[in-house]
Amino acid sequence: MIGLLGYDFMRNAFAAAGLVAVMSGLVGFFLVLRGQTFAGHALSHVGFTGATGAVLIGVSPLWGLVGVTVAGGVGMGLLGERLAGRDVAIGMVLATALGLGLLFLHFFTAYASQATALLFGNVFGVDRGTVWGLAGLCLLALAALGAIARPLLFATLQPELAEARGVSLRLVSVLFLALVGLCTAGCAQIVGVLLVFTLMVGPAAAAQRLTVRLGRGMALAVALALTEAWGGIVLAWFTDWPASFWITALSALAYSLAWALAWLADGRRPVPAAG
Amino acid sequence: MNAILLDGVTLRLGGRIVLDRISLEIADAEFVGVLGPNGAGKTTLMRAILGLLPLAAGRIAVHGQPVRRGNRLIGYMPQVRATTALRLSGHAFVAAAVEGDRWGLPRLDRAGRLAVDEALELVGARALARRPMVELSGGERQRLLLAQSLLGRPRLLLLDEPLISLDPHRQGEVVRLVRRLQRELGIAVLFSAHELNPLLGALDRVLYLGGGRASLGSVDEVITAPVLSRLYGAPIEVVRAGGRIFVMSGGQDMERDAHRHDHAGTRAGFGA
Ligand SMILES: Nc1ncnc2c1ncn2[C@@H]1O[C@H](COP(=O)(O)OP(=O)(O)OP(=O)(O)O)[C@@H](O)[C@H]1O
Ligand SMILES: [Mg+2]
Numbered sequence: 001m002i003g004l005l006g007y008d009f010m011r012n013a014f015a016a017a018g019l020v021a022v023m024s025g026l027v028g029f030f031l032v033l034r035g036q037t038f039a040g041h042a043l044s045h046v047g048f049t050g051a052t053g054a055v056l057i058g059v060s061p062l063w064g065l066v067g068v069t070v071a072g073g074v075g076m077g078l079l080g081e082r083l084a085g086r087d088v089a090i091g092m093v094l095a096t097a098l099g100l101g102l103l104f105l106h107f108f109t110a111y112a113s114q115a116t117a118l119l120f121g122n123v124f125g126v127d128r129g130t131v132w133g134l135a136g137l138c139l140l141a142l143a144a145l146g147a148i149a150r151p152l153l154f155a156t157l158q159p160e161l162a163e164a165r166g167v168s169l170r171l172v173s174v175l176f177l178a179l180v181g182l183c184t185a186g187c188a189q190i191v192g193v194l195l196v197f198t199l200m201v202g203p204a205a206a207a208q209r210l211t212v213r214l215g216r217g218m219a220l221a222v223a224l225a226l227t228e229a230w231g232g233i234v235l236a237w238f239t240d241w242p243a244s245f246w247i248t249a250l251s252a253l254a255y256s257l258a259w260a261l262a263w264l265a266d267g268r269r270p271v272p273a274a275g
Numbered sequence: 276m277n278a279i280l281l282d283g284v285t286l287r288l289g290g291r292i293v294l295d296r297i298s299l300e301i302a303d304a305e306f307v308g309v310l311g312p313n314g315a316g317k318t319t320l321m322r323a324i325l326g327l328l329p330l331a332a333g334r335i336a337v338h339g340q341p342v343r344r345g346n347r348l349i350g351y352m353p354q355v356r357a358t359t360a361l362r363l364s365g366h367a368f369v370a371a372a373v374e375g376d377r378w379g380l381p382r383l384d385r386a387g388r389l390a391v392d393e394a395l396e397l398v399g400a401r402a403l404a405r406r407p408m409v410e411l412s413g414g415e416r417q418r419l420l421l422a423q424s425l426l427g428r429p430r431l432l433l434l435d436e437p438l439i440s441l442d443p444h445r446q447g448e449v450v451r452l453v454r455r456l457q458r459e460l461g462i463a464v465l466f467s468a469h470e471l472n473p474l475l476g477a478l479d480r481v482l483y484l485g486g487g488r489a490s491l492g493s494v495d496e497v498i499t500a501p502v503l504s505r506l507y508g509a510p511i512e513v514v515r516a517g518g519r520i521f522v523m524s525g526g527q528d529m530e531r532d533a534h535r536h537d538h539a540g541t542r543a544g545f546g547a
Contacts, residue, residue, distance in 0.1 A: 034360070147379065157360050160351070162376070164344065164351050165375060167375065212406070214363065214370075
């Protein structure tokens with residue numbers, strides 16, 4: 001086991017995955033609660049364009065990702081309900097974004113491996129500088145979430161009442177989606193833009209199947225995300241299969257187990273009286 | 276002092292006048308049923324009292340103070356829609372409203388926990404609140420929403436369609452519960468509904484909205500053919516049978532019809 005941490009790239013991988021797991025467990029918890037998981041998915045696609053565009057102009061893809069996903073999140077928040085239910089329009093924008101990203105890559109034929117890394121992640125390729133970048137990102141995201149969590153929860157569960165109490169639904173929504181943008185950019189470093197769902201939504205959704213309590217749910221989401229991310233790295237080390245594959249597999253496994261457990265628990269509980 | 280005072284109030288939404296120069300007073304501890312067809316402005320009126328809507332004209336006062344957003348004197352139960360967070364417990368759902376407008380982490384202090392327990396106790400939902408919202412029936416959820424609206428000991432309760440999608444038996448339960456709380460706490464309640472009959476035994480007065488106008492008074496004063504014909508802008512018949520009252524137009528039961536439309540039209544979930 002010690003051998004695992006004997007290499008620099010392994011230490012970086014564990015650190016990066018740990019940071020991102022904590023952030024995405026918490027942000028994902030609210031994302032699932034708000035029923036906005038599609039937003040996370042959408043932002044990651046747009047982020048791909050940002051990352052490839054950044055490479056094109058000689059900027060680090062991480063900052064390209066961050067810039068575009070945060071801007072995308074703010075935009076989605078501002079459009080708000082006008083965007084809801086416009087599946088086709090959103091889908092078109094996403095497809096266009098991915099296509100544009102592909103075009104940017106086309107100018108960089110030498111960087112085919114970079115494309116794969118962006119799309120599917122390359123946690124073993126994370127260098128020390130990126131770890132520090134992610135640490136900053138994480139800190140920022142957690143601080144922001146800590147600041148808005150209370151009105152965010154209120155606005156999520158009872159928007160009209162929250163509004164009547166003086167919460168600005170739009171402000172909360174914009175701030176949160178900007179946060180989702182940050183988190184998406186972080187996740188993409190580990191599992192790639194196509195698999196962001198696996199860290200952001202999987203653990204949170206599994207946690208919400210297992211507990212009805214808020215604090216426990218958040219803690220569980222973080223614990224699951226950490227287990228999946230680090231477990232994926234360990235399994236990748238021993239099998240030489242891609243870490244992203246293992247992380248998605250563990251995430252799916254955890255979600256299925258959560259379903260099964262919840263189902264069993266439902267079966268054991270006496271059926272409540274009808275009505 | 277009056278719980279609510281409306282003085283020449285006009286409410287406009289998207290260029291359309293919903294309520295036109297309404298003046299009325301609702302007393303300190305009164306149970307008022309708010310009725311009227313779909314789109315009559317029941318929800319709009321409540322939002323105006325909450326300070327969520329600019330007045331096109333006139334003045335509204337709540338317990339003598341001009342309306343403002345975040346008024347702690349008012350408890351509010353919005354018209355129910357699908358919430359996405361049904362896996363959370365009822366307790367977490369109710370607790371989210373405790374000081375939910377403050378920045379920071381959603382942690383309850385001792386006072387907050389006591390407030391939630393007290394509100395749940397009032398509606399008899401302490402055991403219920405441990406279960407996830409998905410598992411609760413419509414009536415049980417309404418009780419939790421009612422508990423949430425009672426947080427902070429409001430002096431005025433605005434309940435928007437608490438009876439929607441409940442069967443007649445549960446409707447009766449909710450009405451009796453609200454009436455009991457209204458009397459025990461000595462507060463004013465505006466209770467909007469599509470049908471008058473479930474409220475008949477509990478009401479002090481009726482506020483009937485329609486065609487931009489409003490009529491406030493006892494059931495016998497308001498639920499009459501001339502008053503309702505004016506509000507609906509069409510000839511209305513009022514038929515009393517077996518202790519129930521039916522509002523008919525051309526042989527059709529207006530309130531029942533309105534109710535049916537509403538199910539199809541209930542707004543879908545909250546968007547991004
Ligand atoms: N944002 C808006 N812009 C323009 N018009 C609106 C808006 N919201 C509501 N309206 C209109 O205002 C009128 C009053 O709506 P309101 O929701 O207050 O009616 P209601 O009496 O509560 O109806 P229901 O019984 O269906 O709940 C309706 O005709 C509605 O179409
Ligand atoms: Mg309404």
